[in-house]
Amino acid sequence: MSAPVTIRIQQEDFDTAREIAALSEGRTDIGAVVTFSGICRGPEGGDDIASLTLEHYPEMAEAEIKRHVDEAITRWPLQGVTVIHRFGRIEPGQNIVLVVTASKHRQAAFHAAEFLMDYLKTSAPFWKQEESAKGKGWVEAKAHDDAATARWTK
Amino acid sequence: MKVKYFAWVRERIGKAEETIDPPSNVRTVDDLIGWLTARGETYAYAFEKPQVIRAAIDHAHVKPDAAIAGAREIAFFPPMTGG
Numbered sequence: 001m002s003a004p005v006t007i008r009i010q011q012e013d014f015d016t017a018r019e020i021a022a023l024s025e026g027r028t029d030i031g032a033v034v035t036f037s038g039i040c041r042g043p044e045g046g047d048d049i050a051s052l053t054l055e056h057y058p059e060m061a062e063a064e065i066k067r068h069v070d071e072a073i074t075r076w077p078l079q080g081v082t083v084i085h086r087f088g089r090i091e092p093g094q095n096i097v098l099v100v101t102a103s104k105h106r107q108a109a110f111h112a113a114e115f116l117m118d119y120l121k122t123s124a125p126f127w128k129q130e131e132s133a134k135g136k137g138w139v140e141a142k143a144h145d146d147a148a149t150a151r152w153t154k
Numbered sequence: 155m156k157v158k159y160f161a162w163v164r165e166r167i168g169k170a171e172e173t174i175d176p177p178s179n180v181r182t183v184d185d186l187i188g189w190l191t192a193r194g195e196t197y198a199y200a201f202e203k204p205q206v207i208r209a210a211i212d213h214a215h216v217k218p219d220a221a222i223a224g225a226r227e228i229a230f231f232p233p234m235t236g237g
Contacts, residue, residue, distance in 0.1 A: 038237055054236065055161055057229060060213040085236060097237055117237055123215060125229075126236025127161035138162045141233030 003073050003102075006082040009061050014084045014098055023080045023102050030079045034109040036099040036117050042092035049132045052139075054087040054096070057125035061085065068119040072101070075115070076108035083116060085126065115152055121145040155222070157190075159200070160231035163207065166200035176222075183209045184218040186228065200230075208233060 004023070008014075016037055024030050042048050069081050080102040090096055099116050103109040120126075128139040158171040180189045184204070191201045201207060209216050210229045222228060 055164075056236070057158070057160055057210070057213075057231070059227075060210055060229065063213050064215075121237035122234060124236045125160065125210070125231065125234055127232065128235045129161070138232065139235045141235050145237075 003078045004080045005066075005069055005073075006084075007062055007065050007069065008084045009056065009058065009065075010084065010086060011088040013086070013095055016095075016098060016100075019082050019084065019098060019100055023082055023100055027079070029104065030102045031104045032106040032109045033100060033102045034106070034113045035101075036097075036113050037095060038097035038117075040090045040092050040094050040096055044130065044132070047132045047134060049092065049130045051092075051131045052090045052096070053129045053131070054090065055127045055129065056085075056087045060125045064124050065120065068116055068123070072112040072115055076103065076112045078103050078108060078112055081112070081116070083120070085120065085124065087126065118145070118149045118152060122149045155225050156227045158227060158229040160229065162232055163200045163230050167196050181221060181223070182218065183211070183216055183220050183222060183228070186222055187218070187230070206232060 016035060020033055024033055040052050065083050069083060078101055082100040084098040086096055099113050101109040101112040122145050130137055130139055155174060156171060157174050159167050164170050176186060176189050180186050187201050187204050190197045208231055211220060211225045212227055
């Protein structure tokens with residue numbers, strides 16, 4: 001069967017256990033599920049942040065994520081993929097992003113989850129603004145994220 | 155065509171979107187950045203380092219030399235920091 005794909009861009013939180021169940025319940029063809037949860041970190045560069053606010057480009061975000069999910073499905077034998085990315089105000093300890101990949105064997109699910117996260121970081125149209133005691137500031141893109149993405153094109 | 159701005163590009167320009175009608179000698183994304191820069195201080199500030207600005211045409215990432223002919227929506231934004 002073809003891999004079921006769920007992509008959601010939403011303000012509200014998600015329930016990781018429920019998303020895993022939605023992908024794998026009642027199926028016997030899945031042997032491995034890998035999940036990655038991105039969580040808002042409090043300490044950042046010596047300061048404690050009060051919140052992150054994620055701005056996004058709604059019309060492009062879903063299309064861009066879909067392109068990379070489709071590529072992951074052509075690169076690895078996957079049995080299902082779920083990607084959820086939140087926008088709006090998020091506080092330390094709260095969820096930002098979820099990637100769930102399912103496959104027959106673990107390697108495909110591990111690789112695909114990492115591939116999707118690397119591309120989400122560098123090409124999904126989201127921008128984080130941090131708020132701390134020092135005020136508000138846009139988070140700068142990190143060179144190591146670009147390097148992590150580049151290794152998939154080698 | 156419609157132009158959209160995000161994150162600090164949006165803040166510096168002071169608007170999220172607008173409709174523009176550049177002259178025909180503005181052919182590429184790079185040309186458009188140059189044309190917008192000449193519109194005023196806020197644009198010049200937003201595009202002061204054009205090499206860090208990313209662009210998308212009709213919801214797909216493009217390089218600075220991409221042609222803008224036929225584009226319905228062009229977006230300018232800083233490097234992405236999602237995930």
